[in-house]
Amino acid sequence: MKELVERIMFSLNTGSESSRSEDIVDDGSATVEQRRRKPMTVSRVLRRIVRVGFGLILLWVGAVFWLGLLYWAVPPVSTLMIGRWATLRPVERSFVPLDAISPNLPLAVMTSEDSRFCTHTGVDWDALREVVEAADEDGPARGASTIPMQTAKNLFLWNGRSYLRKGLELPVALYLDLIWSKDHMMQTYLNIAEWGDGIFGAEAAAQHYFGKSARTLTRREAALLATALPNPLMRNPGRPKAGHARMATRIMGRMANAAPPSDCLKG
Numbered sequence: 333m334k335e336l337v338e339r340i341m342f343s344l345n346t347g348s349e350s351s352r353s354e355d356i357v358d359d360g361s362a363t364v365e366q367r368r369r370k371p372m373t374v375s376r377v378l379r380r381i382v383r384v385g386f387g388l389i390l391l392w393v394g395a396v397f398w399l400g401l402l403y404w405a406v407p408p409v410s411t412l413m414i415g416r417w418a419t420l421r422p423v424e425r426s427f428v429p430l431d432a433i434s435p436n437l438p439l440a441v442m443t444s445e446d447s448r449f450c451t452h453t454g455v456d457w458d459a460l461r462e463v464v465e466a467a468d469e470d471g472p473a474r475g476a477s478t479i480p481m482q483t484a485k486n487l488f489l490w491n492g493r494s495y496l497r498k499g500l501e502l503p504v505a506l507y508l509d510l511i512w513s514k515d516h517m518m519q520t521y522l523n524i525a526e527w528g529d530g531i532f533g534a535e536a537a538a539q540h541y542f543g544k545s546a547r548t549l550t551r552r553e554a555a556l557l558a559t560a561l562p563n564p565l566m567r568n569p570g571r572p573k574a575g576h577a578r579m580a581t582r583i584m585g586r587m588a589n590a591a592p593p594s595d596c597l598k599g
Contacts, residue, residue, distance in 0.1 A: 411488065425536050428533070436550065449518075486525070489504075537557055555587065557569045559583055
């Protein structure tokens with residue numbers, strides 16, 4: 333009786349092992365089954381993270397490439413606009429062509445933010461080198477953003493200072509300056525720049541602060557708008573504080589001696 337029981341147990345164990353072997357073969361191979369049961373190691377997790385990160389980078393690069401071409405033909409939208417729409421906050425923007433904006437505004441913006449706009453290829457390397465050389469352990473005391481770099485940030489990146497964002501700005505600015513004319517670059521920037529909480533573009537800013545079209549902006553109004561750009565949530569062009577007004581007066585003085593926008597702009 334004892335021998336009979338032992339033989340039955342042996343046959344059951346042998347059968348179960350055979351069925352497990354068949355399952356492994358049916359699934360493909362023993363190594364596949366082992367991988368399925370093997371817990372994820374740290375190295376596997378890291379490899380997966382790297383693959384996902386690399387995929388996201390490729391996706392972003394593709395988006396920049398195709399949207400850059402698309403925005404040549406259709407009015408662009410900034411990441412700030414998208415963020416406001418996503419959180420159900422209002423966006424005030426009326427897209428207008430460059431010839432519907434007073435020449436005073438592009439001249440004021442170039443004088444205030446990017447005096448070499450007509451000559452550089454997206455990045456002002458001389459200004460960037462000066463900023464890097466003057467930086468201390470706390471980082472650069474000022475920026476060296478050109479209009480193409482600010483356009484790249486507004487369209488494809490985020491606000492806030494960081495070396496990562498600045499590093500991403502450079503190739504995007506070079507790409508946009510390569511495929512766009514100076515006219516189109518200025519037109520895009522003046523239509524996506526933020527001039528207040530939910531106020532985007534020159535036309536919306538002119539209507540909001542001065543009750544007029546961007547086409548009729550005076551030199552002083554343009555200077556007030558240009559000097560508000562570094563801090564649009566704190567500087568009100570319609571009711572400028574003393575410091576803001578002084579900056580606008582200085583910009584007006586520099587505008588009188590600056591090269592006219594017609595040097596690189598048709599408008």
